Amino acid sequence: EAGVAQSPRYKIIEKRQSVAFWCNPISGHATLYWYQQILGQGPKLLIQFQNNGVVDDSQLPKDRFSAERLKGVDSTLKIQPAKLEDSAVYLCASSTTTGTYNEQFFGPGTRLTVL
């Protein structure tokens, strides 16, 4: 079974530029998550989708970050304009919606450096 795919793996941009990340979840997983992991910290949830609807985006900086999940499958996370403090690894995870606990499977992440 293929895992969660993310691209690009690395991205370097200058501040005030825009950037987009792509995530393809495991086939059949209805729930998709985007996390931000700043160096030296644990991952922080930015947004959670169930199918193509947003469940939780309380920690998403909506003035510069946006995310969408087209047709309930792939998702893109965009930053516009980027700031220095956005330098981080952006992790995508997916899970099913059935069962007692829905294990989240993580992709390898996209490492963003903002200069």
Added chain:
Amino acid sequence: AQSVTQPDIHITVSEGASLELRCNYSYGATPYLFWYVQSPGQGLQLLLKYFSGDTLVQGIKGFEAEFKRSQSSFNLRKPSVHWSDAAEYFCAVAKRTGGGNKLTFGTGTQLKVEL
């Protein structure tokens, strides 16, 4: 609000020695608790989880963890560490949300294994 504290930022052990990584949580109800491992350039991999029942849970790669409600702790242990266990370890607590779980991670413990 839920939170997780991992008091040890770095730990160094000799190969073959025993290991214990500490985790304390704050959560109003019965917690769902997890340990993840992250190797360099890799996504997060689930080691083990606790929902209810037996307070000693077994995971992959020879790891185990014990849930102690009275101490609000969920420490990770391994009787004999291998060099390949060098990685960063994250403890997390989950809150059920629509169709999934909201994970709150600790800041992580970086494990170094000396040969």
